[in-house]
Amino acid sequence: MDFLVFVQLLLPGITTGCVYALVALGFVLCANVSGVVNFAQGEYVMLGGMVGASLVDLHVPLALAIVGAALAGALLGAAQERLTLAPVRRSPPFIQITITLGVAVVIRGIALIAFGKDPLSMPGFAGDGTVDILGAVLPVQTLFVWGATALLLALMFRFLKHSDTGRAVRACSINLQAARLMGVDTERLTLVVFSVAGGIGALAGVVITPIVLASWDAGVAYGLKGFVGAILGGFRSPTIAVAGGLFIGLLEAFSAGYVSSGWKDAIVYGVLLAYLLVRGGVFIYGRASLIFSSH
């Protein structure tokens, strides 16, 4: 096997994997605290890229554009939770989840109208140069994607481990019902995690945009692939969800490189389907231990 080809696939795979990992993290955080799988998760990535690119286009300084994109994601996340989920907290879970799907469609539609059909580009944070890593030639922006992901993950895990709010989030992921009974204010916590997940998603979107462009319809794929990562982690552990997201990025890159770029999505989704079939199949013969107990 040609080592250079391998590296040329591996490193960009890690880059897209970073985005999926952050989306997966957002999925798990929201699902654990609210019991709702937020289908709009991928749209925040799209939105971050769109807002960041547009701001730079309006000659807003880069740093402000990044902050603006993250803020837009966080605010929209908060608005989504307050306006569309808080009023239906007592509705059956499948209703709440369908509402998040409707929100995703609205966000996508608004992006199409506001930013247009054509993808937006954005200059790299340190110019559009390239960098040579292990012989592979990559955009310099790659380093920003890795750095930003590492930083965000470090902050998130620190937050989950050491802050009171973070501990409450972890308590919810172990047993939502018990956490509520122990006085965890899940109402406030839900608002927090939706904002955080929106902000993280938008940041991921803004750092990846110089490499892949931002397009109004990119959110579905980010969401679905992030979801695949989250599901490989059983929708519970943030760490495994992140690892799952990275794995999906790599799988996609290697499928495109070694099989065919036309089939890469089919391979990623095929892995999801196969995983679920096997996982479900195992329970046919065992006593069903209910792994995804969102309600």
Added chain:
Amino acid sequence: MTAHLARRKTMLAVAAFLVLVAAYPFVVPGNYPLGIGITAGAMAAGTVGFVLLFGYAQQLALGQAGFCMVGGYANAILCVRYHWDPFVALVAGAALAMLVAYVIATPILKLRGFVLAMASLAMHFILIVAALQVPLTGGALGTYGLPKFAIFGASLSNDLAYYYVVWLIVLLAVAIGLNIDRSRIGRALKAIAVSEMAAGSVGIDIAKYKVQMFVVSAGMASVSGSLTVHFLRAMDPEVFGFAYSLNIITSVIVGGLMSIWGGAMGAAIVTGLREALRGLSLPLWESVIMGALTVVVLIAFPRGPAGFLSGLFDRLTGERGPKRALGVQPVPAALKPLVDPPPAGTPILEVGGACRSFGSLRAVNDVSFTVEAGSITTLIGPNGAGKTTMFNLVGGYQPLDRGRVSFLGRPIAALMPQEIALLGIGRTFQNLQLFDNMTVLDNVMCGRHRLTASGILDISLRLPRVGREEAATRAAARDCLRFVGLEGAETMMTSALSFGHQRLVEIARALALEPKLLLMDEPASGLNDTETERLAELILRISALGVSVLLVEHDMRLVMGLADHVVVMHHGVKIADGPPDLVRADPEVIAAYLGQEVHERVA
């Protein structure tokens, strides 16, 4: 609702449907509107099926358009390349879609949560990639030159005729949907939606019916795809994209989640809305408006317009259940005794060395006891003694760590609640678990689930034996209601009843499955003195039918007056076991439990 009124309502709906469908081409003449009518009808054939999956089975499948693709390509390939008859190709496509759905859903629906949503989307995207890559489908360009629709060679060259055929197929889909709604499967799905625990307690296999709805809806989606491509005369990977799945979902939401008719209405509304936006040259707004519609309707009008019309019909006919309060029933009627009760005195339920821990807490620690056939055995103990856990172990709601449970000599510790119910063990819950989306009679009819057998095929076609079985089920359920003293409450919604009466409905539901053993979890909790007395009387009458009873109870008067045998638990351990008089005198029991009671009374 009485069967008679339900029939009138259906006849009215069918008449309205036929008039609307027949009149549309004449009210809005022209080829273009006719095309919209055909597009809407073709979509409606699929959305009606989606009501069953999404509204009834509560499974949000994001890739439903994938099954439309299956139908579309089956027709494109079979009719263009192999010159099949379009109708035969339509049937073949539906069969293929149903097979795919069955293979995917059977394992995946064993998992909880919202896994099917993504699995179906993954399937859809794989199909899109395959359609683009595989030469047979014509790739991105697609396949052109599909023939006009034909049934066994009789071609429908006239679009107006095709329009009528399409909407007749919609009517057929609606009929199948309504047949399922008014059957044991429809009740089972409604039961699952409200309480999976209670559904399991009457023997309903939760995964099975969800799989069936996935399969039925896949078949209808495939038919919808076939009908669409015979109108377009072409099929390519873009026709049924993600947006089409979203439109199906929006249609069902707009039409009302639990409304079969609403599925067809929703498809017409959504198609009309899309055309209107196109007419106003606002096609970009489609996604915003569809999404917003979804969110707003789900938050504000979860029943949809068809639900609203149905409610209006009920109000106009005064069909909201009897307004009068339910009086005290005179003489409760008798019920047929158990046909072959196990001989009295033989063990019916044996628990041996049962253990169950939660973390470091040993909720049930090495407990053994026996329930003799024909007896009323009660499990007592102070709060936190492990009674409810013990009960859940017997009912299959929690797995045992160690030990065994056997029913009539058969080990049942590894069984799921619905499998235990199938053996003839009924149960009631301490916190009532009624199906509050159904009438009292329907609740009790759910209890007959294990004793009825009509399958999805018989029910879809409403074969005569389904009607006979349904009538027998209804009669048996009425007998149970009469037995517990709730005659006259049949058409009421359970939420309209008092707490005490709701408890009786639950007991009637458990009796309806003709249990050999009835498990009752604190049946007297929340009842006043008179109600408790009547309950005791009822339990004695149940016992007289030959039904063995295992009771968890706090109310000592009830226990001591009723029980043949008492098992006392304390801190997860059994501390006494015997006839009530002996147990009452047991010093350990007095110290642990009765002592407190005596002490309180003195104080």
